[in-house]
Structure formats: structure tokens, C-alpha cells
Amino acid sequence: MTDLQAHPESAGLWQLFWTFFKIGAFTIGGGYAMIPLIEAEVVAKRRWLDREGFLELLALAQAAPGVIAMNIAVFVGYQIRKNKGVAVTTLGAVLPSFIIILMIAVFFASYQDNPVAMRIFKGIRPAVVALIAVPVINLSRTVRLNRKTVFIPIITVVLITLAHMNPVWTIVMAAVGGILWSEYRKTKKID
Amino acid sequence: MIYWQLFVTYLKIGLFSFGGGYAMLSLVEYEVVQKHAWIDPAAFTDIVAISQMTPGPIGINTATYVGYTATGSVWGSVVATCAVVLPSLVIMLSICRFLQKFRQNTWVEAALSGIKPVTVGLIAAAAISMINTENFTDYKSVLIFAAAFLLTWRWKIHPILMLLLAGGAGLLIY
Numbered sequence: 001m002t003d004l005q006a007h008p009e010s011a012g013l014w015q016l017f018w019t020f021f022k023i024g025a026f027t028i029g030g031g032y033a034m035i036p037l038i039e040a041e042v043v044a045k046r047r048w049l050d051r052e053g054f055l056e057l058l059a060l061a062q063a064a065p066g067v068i069a070m071n072i073a074v075f076v077g078y079q080i081r082k083n084k085g086v087a088v089t090t091l092g093a094v095l096p097s098f099i100i101i102l103m104i105a106v107f108f109a110s111y112q113d114n115p116v117a118m119r120i121f122k123g124i125r126p127a128v129v130a131l132i133a134v135p136v137i138n139l140s141r142t143v144r145l146n147r148k149t150v151f152i153p154i155i156t157v158v159l160i161t162l163a164h165m166n167p168v169w170t171i172v173m174a175a176v177g178g179i180l181w182s183e184y185r186k187t188k189k190i191d
Numbered sequence: 192m193i194y195w196q197l198f199v200t201y202l203k204i205g206l207f208s209f210g211g212g213y214a215m216l217s218l219v220e221y222e223v224v225q226k227h228a229w230i231d232p233a234a235f236t237d238i239v240a241i242s243q244m245t246p247g248p249i250g251i252n253t254a255t256y257v258g259y260t261a262t263g264s265v266w267g268s269v270v271a272t273c274a275v276v277l278p279s280l281v282i283m284l285s286i287c288r289f290l291q292k293f294r295q296n297t298w299v300e301a302a303l304s305g306i307k308p309v310t311v312g313l314i315a316a317a318a319i320s321m322i323n324t325e326n327f328t329d330y331k332s333v334l335i336f337a338a339a340f341l342l343t344w345r346w347k348i349h350p351i352l353m354l355l356l357a358g359g360a361g362l363l364i365y
Binding site for chain 1: 203205206207208209211212213215216217218221225233234236237239240241242243244245246247248250251252255256259260265268272275276278279280282283284286287290297298300301302303304305306307308309310311312313314315316317318319320321322325326327328332333335336337339340343344350351353354356357358359360361362364365
């Protein structure tokens with residue numbers, strides 16, 4: 001059984017950096033796409049962390065604010081090699097997308113003047129809107145919206161799109177509202 | 192000063208984005224397109240498309256891109272990218288250190304239970320604010336939208352394949 005145990009001390013900093021660089025370079029489509037790859041590398045292949053600990057921290061990384069892939073990189077780095085680990089995992093995960101997007105920004109800055117590129121993007125733009133609209137439907141199921149809670153996303157949409165409220169305030173109000181509601185439920189139970 | 196504005200803006204985006212890349216888009220759109228006008232609405236949509244087709248999280252991708260376009264310098268990218276990552280670093284490190292206390296904190300749990308349904312609204316708001324004349328130029332755009340929506344929703348086609356098809360369609364019909 002010993003070989004199933006996690007052995008974080010086996011991770012060299014360079015190896016850790018390279019692992020997260022690869023994860024950053026090969027996950028197209030954002031943070032959620034990274035999760036299975038990180039698990040495969042860090043848990044299954046290298047055994048730097050055990051599966052249970054990984055899943056537990058994964059839930060926290062998704063709940064915490066920020067870029068989810070970065071949150072995961074931070075906690076995996078910290079669990080394995082503390083602060084030095086964090087430095088190399090975050091840098092490794094950020095660098096590939098930083099380099100690629102920077103090259104696109106520098107060399108394709110004038111893409112809006114290119115007639116061929118313009119035709120392609122004219123087709124892509126409405127598709128992007130669809131790409132973002134579909135998860136709304138799927139997520140409504142995941143967070144189990146019901147008759148009592150469905151007003152929350154609707155109000156959020158009205159505040160942002162019609163009242164042009166800064167989305168930051170909707171987050172703050174949601175957090176305060178969640179706390180007040182749970183406190184209210186507690187007092188109700190006591191009475 | 193623009194670098195300071197970039198730093199503060201992306202720090203805010205990193206700190207207040209819950210629920211991943213798509214939920215973050217509302218914040219990015221509000222700050223970067225509406226408030227500071229560093230990029231136009233069409234370019235914003237294009238970055239989202241490019242983000243889906245290149246490696247890395249959307250949050251990082253928009254920071255790097257906007258940082259460069261706003262300043263015309265690589266340092267703009269560095270500042271914005273560092274700023275968007277910084278809250279993750281600070282918050283996740285504190286969680287790692289005080290894991291036990293954090294897990295038992297009912298207030299944190301209650302706050303998150305309120306935030307979850309709001310993230311659905313944030314993504315919906317991002318989609319709605321992208322329904323504009325830059326993205327929908329004529330009836331053909333509406334047809335592409337409908338086709339893309341069905342392909343993604345009913346047939347769960349891969350986003351990259353879907354965007355490539357849409358780009359091909361654009362090349363053919365425009």
C-alpha cells in the first residue's frame with residue numbers, strides 16, 4: 001500500500017513548474033478544462049497529493065474568488081512545497097496563456113483592418129453569445145434554482161443590464177443577503 | 192495613471208469574480224468596455240472567442256490582452272495579469288493556512304450560498320450585454336446565433352469546433 005501514498009517531498013521545483021506549464025499550455029477552454037489534467041498529473045501520475053485531499057481543496061478553490069485554475073495552482077503548490085511551490089505552480093500555469101495572448105495582441109492588433117479576419121469574426125461573434133448563453137441554462141439546474149430562488153438571478157440581470165450597476169455590488173449584496181438569510185433561519189428555529 | 196487604473200481594475204475583477212470565467216465576464220465588460228473604454232464591444236467579444244480557442248483561463252487571457260491594448264506596452268499585460276492573479280494568491284494561501292477554521296465558518300458558507308444563484312445572473316447579464324449591434328449586424332448573425340445555440344445546447348458540440356464552424360460560415364456568407 002505504501003506506493004499509493006502521496007509523497008509530496010519527491011517534487012522538485014523545476015518538475016513542479018514544468019508540470020503546471022504543460023497544464024497551462026494544453027488546456028484549451030479555461031479553468032474547468034484544467035481540473036482533470038491537474039488531477040491526472042498531480043494525483044495519479046506523480047502522487048504528490050492524495051485524491052481525497054485534492055478533491056477537498058478543489059471544492060474550496062472553486063468557491064473562493066478569482067481565476068479557478070490559479071486557485072488550484074496555488075493550493076497544489078502550497079501543499080507540495082509551501083511558498084516556493086506556489087511561486088512555481090502559478091508562474092507555470094500563467095506563462096503559456098500570457099505568452100500566447102500577448103503575441104496575439106501584439107501581432108494581430110490590426111486584425112480589425114483585415115477584411116478576411118473581419119468576415120471570420122463576424123461569423124464568430126454571435127456564436128460567442130450563444131456559447132455564454134447556454135451555460136446559464138445548465139447552471140440553473142446545477143445550483144438548483146427553484147420558484148423561491150429564481151428571482152435572485154433575474155434581479156441580478158435587471159440591476160446589471162438595465163440599471164447599469166457595477167456587478168461587484170451584486171456580489172456584495174448576495175454575500176450579505178446569504179448571511180442575513182441564514183441568521184434569520186437560525187432565529188426562526190430557536191423561537 | 193493608466194497602469195495604476197489597470198492594476199486596481201484587474202485586482203477588483205480577481206477579487207469579486209466567483210464561479211469561474213463566464214461569471215467573470217460581466218465584471219470585465221462593465222469595467223473594461225463600459226467604464227474605461229479600453230476596448231470596444233466587438234473586440235471584447237473577439238477576446239472571448241480567442242480565449243476559448245487558446246490555452247489558459249479567460250480571466251488571465253482578457254487581462255493580458257486588455258493590458259496590452261490599453262497601454263500599447265508589454266508592461267500593461269504584466270500589470271493586469273499580476274493584478275488578476277493576486278487575490279487568488281492571497282485568499283488561497285490564507286485558506287491553506289487556516290483550513291480548519293475556514294471550513295467551520297458558517298458565515299462563509301452562508302455568503303457563498305447567496306453568491307451561487309447570483310453567478311447565474313452574472314453569466315446571463317454577460318450574454319445579454321453582448322446582444323448588441325456590433326455582434327448582431329443582420330439576420331445572418333441571428334441565424335448563426337440560433338445554430339450555435341442549438342449545437343451547443345442540444346448536441347453538446349465542442350466550443351472550439353463550434354467557433355471554427357461559425358468562423359467558416361462568416362467567411363462564406365459575408
